[in-house]
Amino acid sequence: MTATTLDPPAVSIQNVSRLFRTRQGTTQALKGINLEIADGEFVALLGPSGCGKSTLLTLIAGLDTPSSGEISMYGTKQVGPNTAAGFVFQKDLLLDWRSALSNVLIQFEMRGIRPGKAEVARARELLAMVGVEQFADAHPFQMSGGMRQRVAICRALVHDPRLLLMDEPFGALDAITRERLNFELAEIAARSKKTVVFVTHSVEEAVFLADRVIVLSPRPGVIHAEIVIPLARDQRGWPGEGTPLDPYVRQARQAMDAIHLERENVA
């Protein structure tokens, strides 16, 4: 189903700020963020370290509360953890004493559902989709970083969430595995029509994956630039010399450079 202008946005962030008060002082991690994400849209949050990307994702996840402002999901104000979403973090957080299949099935157990035939079949189907079905009975310590992260993606998808929240999921992987997983994610997201919010430091990754790249600048974290990429997500080549994504890579780089220059002038 395609979203219409009458549908409430998947995520609506209205004038959201987040201040952290510690013994060392106060940090304004985010200031006056306004952002609407449509159902089925893939949005990348890009920016230098400390600009508040993870803070914003944690607020969307409902694992933290804004100091001011409001976040709504599909028209309903967010209060408490967003259990309807799927999460993937930089660390895969798999349990070493459970098999890959059993790690995926945790998602059901956490929701008080005893996995039956249907749940096991769904988990196996996802493991097959990301090419690790032969490792279903293996334990995480027997798997490479890329395989582990594939299992973590299956765990995030197995309950069929409408919203997938990803915090630098491929940041710890080598460049080749990272690129391969980016292609797989692009296909999964396009096929399943999930709404995705994806945090990254990588310009290429953001531009390759997203419909829209939101560039944040730090202290306080504000939206510095917004880059819309009107190319079909599942038909893009990896950005490089002479590819259709190049103009968008240039725009994103310019935005990142401007942030660095601003920081140097302030310092």
Ligand SMILES: Nc1ncnc2c1ncn2[C@@H]1O[C@H](COP(=O)(O)OP(=O)(O)OP(=O)(O)O)[C@@H](O)[C@H]1O
């Ligand atoms: N729980 C907290 N207590 C105090 N300060 C915090 C807390 N969480 C985040 N911050 C501060 O808020 C700012 C934004 O942090 P955040 O982790 O969201 O940035 P980021 O863009 O995700 O960074 P990175 O790319 O390095 O992960 C930073 O200055 C950070 O030190």
